[in-house]
Amino acid sequence: MKNTIRVHQFHGGIHPPENKKQSTGAPISLAPIPSRIVLPLQQHIGLPADPVVRVGQRVLKGQLVAEAIGRISANIHASISGTVVAIEPHPVPHMSGMKADCLIIESDGKDEWIEHQGLADYTKLPTQALIEYIRQSGIAGMGGAGFPTDVKLHLGDDHIVNTLIINAAECEPYITADDMLMRERADEIMGGIEIIAHLLKPLHIMVGIEDNKPQAIRALHAAMDNSALNLDIVITPTKYPSGGEKQLIKLLTGVEVPSGSIPADVGIVCQNVGTTSAIYRAVTHGEPLISRIITVTGQAAAHKQNYEVRLGTPLADLLNHSAVERQQLQRLIIGGPMMGITVTDEQIPVIKTTNCLIAGSIKEMPPQPPAQACIRCGMCEQVCPAELLPQQLYWFAKGKEFDKARHHNLFDCIECGACSYVCPSNIPLVQYYRFAKAEIRKEDDEQRKADHARQRFEARLARLERDKIEKEERRKQRAIDAAAAQAAKKDAALNQAPTASVSAAPEAGTPDLKQLKSNAAIARTKLKKAEKALNNAQDKGLDGIDTLKETLKQLQLKSAQAEKAYSDAQNAPAKAAAPVLDLKQLKSNAAIARTKLKKAEKQLANATASGEGDISALTAQVSLLQDKNIAAEKAYKAAESGPSNAAAAPIDTTELEADIAALQAKVDKATSAWQAAVASASPAADKMAAGVEKLTTKLKGLQDELSQARAALPASSATVDTTELEADIAALQGKVDKANSAWQAAVASASPAADKMAAGVEKLTTKLKGLQDELSQARAALPASSTTVDTTELEADIAALQGKVDKANGAWQAAVASASPAADKMAAGVEKLTTKLKGLQDELTQAKSRSEAAMPAAAPATAAPDLKALKQQVSIMRTKLKKAEKQLTELPEGADNAALMAEIDSLKARHDAAKALWDAAEADKIAAAAAQGVDLKQLKIDAAMARAAVTKAERALSKAEDDQPALEAELVTIRAQADKLNATLERFSD
Amino acid sequence: MALIRITSPHAHRPGNTGSVMLTVLMATLPGLAAMTFFFGWGTLIQVLWGSLLAIALEALSVKLRRRPVSFYLTDYSALVTAVLLGLALPPFAPWWVMAVGISVAIIIAKQLYGGMGSNPFNPAMVAYALLLVSFPIQMTSWTAPFVMLGDGWSVLSLGETLSAIFATPSTAVDAHTMATPLDIMRHRGGFTTEEMWVNDALLANGIGAWHAVSAAYFMGGVFLLYKKIFTWHAPVAMLTSLTVLSTLFFLLMPDQYPDPFFHLTTGATMLGAFFIATDPVTSATSNKGKLWFGIGIGILVFVIRTWGNYPDAVAFAVLLMNLCAPFIDQYTQPRSYGHAKPNRGMK
């Protein structure tokens, strides 16, 4: 038999004794069915499979028991029928001898196949479906690394596959599994090759086989010579490691797979003969990969031959079946003598990649003598199939110069062991390389991790920095806002003619709602101010009333414009959302109507006050407007009552309140106008009185409505009310203050308006009191929990009042000093303020006592979370105590530790207190629990903890000789506690 | 029997460093025989005396370094050093010359650097160079081959040789010493080599002895090559570069420079090519590196022989190239499988 293809050469290689003859004497025989199989979930690189059966479930032979997750992963099937008895860590074939998760199945002896059927004609199936079918069968490379085969079959998708190489070299000594497979099942192999060829569509197929298998070569020729495929059987000279993928590719094609690439990158795909046979069986018979051929050999084995073994069979079964002499067995190798791994546990199972089992005797594999120094003889270099400098790599690995090792292409080492084989100094070179590779990988990994950590650290710093800046900006913004508010206030005080500054407002246009709103508010404020000024002027009978009126009109206009612009802008973007927004529209309409009405009323009042203009016309207008207003409000309310529900209630009250406030303002104004009129003996006074009357009535009606609404509100909204009330009060207080100051100013300037002002102040104060009463009522109605907040607020109020009292006192004294006539009045004011202050203080004490009373009442309700909090406190105390104690013990002998001791004592006391509290709480809890059935588990845990504490204390006691009494005392208490807990436990566990 | 867990591979080619060294020792036998045959008992006595010293000193050093003595002695590397030095020394060199040489070789050149495998210089050559510089008279007093003396084959008996080496040098020895061909070459005056051989019958008669000894070394080297103890690269490169250079100069000025055959067959050329340049510990690593290493030695041998102060040059050439070996290693890494071109340097 001659090659039709030129065989190339690869560098190096060795010719170790073959030892293959021993196991080729007998044909492949079936190994007995194991009584128990162990299927490791991970049999290759990539991800472990995911079990799809439960413990206790019955499985049939060929049934899927674990499913591939991810691309590089393979299905696992039961190789016998039986019951899944465990999924647990079990020794697996791995260099480390460690355990890994395995699926253990106990045989039922029936060896019952799951229903299975091959594909009638796989060529009709789409490629993807066929590959998926092979993937489902759990087929993995049976030569070496056990790489899932379907991944390789997919290579045709993104690579051009010119050459398919079937690896039949089987270059390692001892192993004859592929040899025997080829001799006996060449047809299956041929079938598998056809399937792979169908999938990958290579131009050329080469079967690489070493010339030491003449019978296999004959069998292959017999099976393949009539094939329609472009297929060549290439006989290569026997040389280890010609079966290495890269070496075989070099031998057959002369092409080298570039470092770091896969063969498919150069258009080549390799498959092992065992894999082709498995593919054939899966496709034509529907049999998943559940058995494989394994060579059992070695001097300690009596029957050296190949068996077809179910995957998962423990090695012990195989060894027993081959009558391995355990006395002689010294090294048990899975795989070949060059690259196989030694195992020490006979319970390790056979997996998909197990091709050979060598039961080596000590004579056959004598222990390697200790390593001598490397003499740099270069023999390793002569045999290295990867053309490396093994001895240089050895020096670098030994000296941990990993950079240099990498530079010398350490990662191209295939760990074939040829260098170790020839090394005259018996240096375990391969282990050095494995060690160096692992170290380099670890370093790379650590470097990656460090980079990652650096990124995360920097991201965190950036985040913190951002937070800080944002906080700072918010703070600045607040400061600016406050300054603006201050400035606005100042403006008001200065009472400047506002004409110039308002003009910009309406032009701002649509976009900035906020801006518009604030514009509107400013306009309103200015308007009010102007009105006030006008009133003032009128009262005093000053000149320029006309101009002021003019201004007022303009302002009114502007204000209306601004408000309109605002409401327009508000409505414009909001229109899209249906009824609610309509509601808003209506509401704003109503508001506008109201405003207009107000204005008209004001005008009327002005007019009547000054006894000028067409009062009747104005009155008519007012009534018209009032009608309009009522209509608008009606429409709004109607609209609102439609969609409104319980949730809408609070909104109602606020609106009502706003209405009330507006009305009240009107009433006030009207009253003052009326008074002015009275003072100036105006004829309109009577009419005005009537108007005031009317307004007051309206106000009352509204107030009634409000109280009703409030009553209708759920209790929860009470808090909202109080805050609102409080806000009201604050506003009022502001007004009172302002009025006070105005009054004082008037008094100081001996203005005739002073008396009136005093009355106004009086009224305001009364109102304030009323509100305050309301507040206190509301507060009383509130749940106890909010009392604390109240007291603080009260306290703040008190402080503010005190400030005022002081100021008033100062003013009064100043007045007295200047012999001002207002001094007496001021004194009265001061008196009043002081009284108020006292009242507030009383309130505070009351509130405090109330809250204290409320506290214990609240406690039981919150007992459950309290227990947790108590526990935390206890543990925090304990930790603190521990830390302090540690500090104490760490202190040098004789140092001043009195302070520390004191601290520890206090901590201990606190700890004890906390513990006592907790215990009490817990006792309560236990009692409570006893009432409704006990949480036994918790109790048990507690008891166990107590016991642990006892043992810990005992240990501490035995360790610490010096501080015995204290420790003993502690032990006693802990023991008592433990006993108590145990007792409780017993009580409840019956 | 308890199963053991060890790293693969589980098969190992028989043999160890000791057997490699023994093979080398075996390969020196033809040369040793030829030396004894042509120059009397002296060389044999030197080799035995050196071996004795070497083993003793090696054992002492290993003991002092607290290493297992028998383990290190059985690598036989000390014996190889002793044999090589013994072959290189003049057969009648006094006993203390060998003692100094072996002490330097074993203690300073080898053990102080960390023992076998760690020495940067070939110990035998370090010792030889040191002796040559320190004791030029003793080191250049070569015995004339017996054939040259024309009065029979056994002028100096074993006893006389022993006393010549270990007792005071007798006048009998003086009578037997003469310049080596390389010395003669150096002081030949205006003659060409051809003329020299023609002019001096005695020399013409004796040169055959040197040729024979070189041939014996060559045989040993071929044996080692056959045994795959080393590769052909270093010796072939050395001999080739020496031949090429000497041919070039000989063809240009035959009356000034000796012919290449003379270069190849006299002095320590063959010994150096097959036993010194191939010392794995101190030579370059890769095949390519060994080629450059050999070429360097060949060139240096020619340069020193032709223009240098000392008659022979192998020791100096080898030492100089030992210095260069790490450098050569860095730039002569082989192209590994799957790489387009070899790596250079150390990065």
Next chain:
Amino acid sequence: MSAVFVAVLVLLGLGLVFGILLGYSSIRFKVEGNPLVDQVDSLLPQTQCGQCGHPGCRPYAEAIVNADEAINKCPPGGQSTVEALADLLDVEALPLDAESEAEPIKKVAYIREDECIGCTKCIQACPVDAILGAAKQMHTVITSECTGCDLCVEPCPVDCIDMLPLETTLNNWQWPAPKPGIELIATDRQPSIALEVKG
């Protein structure tokens, strides 16, 4: 006289030429930042643990480069980091400035979750945001992000954080280094032990 002139002119000319050359190269070959700090920083293990007395790895790197800080103050990096730094900076490798082992075992933090009270103190301490949790909720460590810096251990008020060595699994198991030849003293008479794989 003219000779003096020539000399002066030549010197001036040379000065000018070299000045221009230097000025040009200082612009042309300007190095942004300090690459040495980056290099040093990349050698540090980035645990951000502060055991060196600096508030993070980068500040330590800056201190090494700019303030002649000792290179042996990084316990998480171990002796190998010290050596790498010595190699980079071409200074003497010092022994690690700590009583800790030369090659520290890699550890990660674990929170005993039933004892955690949800105080978020460890979250704030973690330099790489590897702890997950919220106030009053149990916290847990994202093991893959933990650098083992120890910084979360101290702030814990109930001492429920343990630093545990990383577990060895099949996937991160690695071949041990072969025993060095010095072992021969002990095993001279029983040479077979020398090559057994440990563990």
